[in-house]
Amino acid sequence: MSDHNSGDGHDGSHEDHRHGHDTSSTSRRKLAAVSVINLVGFVAELAGGLLFGSVALLSDAFHMLFDALAYVMAFAAAHAAERYGEGDRWSYGLHRLEPLSAFLNGILLLPMVAFILWESYQRFLEPVAIGTGPTLAIALGGLLVNVGSVYILRGGEMSLNERGAFYHLLGDVGGSVAVIVSTIVIELTGTQIIDPIIAGLIAILIVWSAGKVLRGSGAIFLHRTPFEQSDVRAILEEIDGVTAVDDLHAWQICSQITVATTHLETDVDSMTDAETVNRRVHEALAKYGVDHATVELCPGYGERDTRLNTHHHYP
Numbered sequence: 001m002s003d004h005n006s007g008d009g010h011d012g013s014h015e016d017h018r019h020g021h022d023t024s025s026t027s028r029r030k031l032a033a034v035s036v037i038n039l040v041g042f043v044a045e046l047a048g049g050l051l052f053g054s055v056a057l058l059s060d061a062f063h064m065l066f067d068a069l070a071y072v073m074a075f076a077a078a079h080a081a082e083r084y085g086e087g088d089r090w091s092y093g094l095h096r097l098e099p100l101s102a103f104l105n106g107i108l109l110l111p112m113v114a115f116i117l118w119e120s121y122q123r124f125l126e127p128v129a130i131g132t133g134p135t136l137a138i139a140l141g142g143l144l145v146n147v148g149s150v151y152i153l154r155g156g157e158m159s160l161n162e163r164g165a166f167y168h169l170l171g172d173v174g175g176s177v178a179v180i181v182s183t184i185v186i187e188l189t190g191t192q193i194i195d196p197i198i199a200g201l202i203a204i205l206i207v208w209s210a211g212k213v214l215r216g217s218g219a220i221f222l223h224r225t226p227f228e229q230s231d232v233r234a235i236l237e238e239i240d241g242v243t244a245v246d247d248l249h250a251w252q253i254c255s256q257i258t259v260a261t262t263h264l265e266t267d268v269d270s271m272t273d274a275e276t277v278n279r280r281v282h283e284a285l286a287k288y289g290v291d292h293a294t295v296e297l298c299p300g301y302g303e304r305d306t307r308l309n310t311h312h313h314y315p
Helices: 021-052 055-083 097-125 132-153 160-189 194-221 229-237 271-286
Strands: 004-007 091-094 242-254 257-266 292-299
Touching: 021 055, 021 132, 055 097, 055 132, 055 160, 055 194, 097 194, 097 242, 132 160, 160 194, 194 242, 229 242, 229 271, 257 271, 271 292
Parallel strands: 257 292
Antiparallel strands: 004 292, 242 257
16 A cells, blocks of 8 residues: 655645745745845945045945845845746745755855955954044944844744845844944053954954855755654654655755655555544644655554565655
């Protein structure tokens, strides 16, 4: 007896087969708004850094620029994924663009770190006086931009792209605060060396945020199992009618679509009982975030003539 059933893992209905497209539209609008806000903030901080000589402000400006580019890429990926849904040509639409965009965003942060560290080193060797008053005003404006962006993205379950943007923004907030603190210290003490030191600290924040994005997107690309497989196996083995879990695989198409396949041995004798087992397996997998499940039910080894190969699949 073999039963192949692919569904959403909740109730098998087609209504739930939409992968949260309404959520995707909301995500796309959020990313678009954050992109525009950060591009404006970049222009203001870049102009201020060049005019008033603050490498910390320039560092924060370039941080904001790369973040804005990251948000633009994330927006483009979300837009393409929503525009081109599932079909014969694209089995899961273009949702795979989400982790690709996030991975590229993380990579783009690294050359920015090298630039900031180089400029900080040069300023460390030869400190340059900065215009503290205008620099402080622009840094405060940058902080407001970042806080506003965090406010837009906050709340609800975030996609991988939104999480990537959120981590970028946390780094931006820290960078803006660091610039403000360094400017106040320079104004009070006249110690110009604090400017490149703060720029170096911003670079560390950037590396931290890049690592977060790269780990998240890399896990999806390399098909890391999104749950503890031993726990799920134990749950499936407890279902009435399931005698063994021969095979279980799970991976993510993007942060919002999880796919699983499983091969189970069963001792049920009728199609009605098999359908019941199938439904319970889907329900169990859905509790672990599986959106698409393909379940194969077969009699125990001693009850069938066809042998399985070493990977527990029919030859």
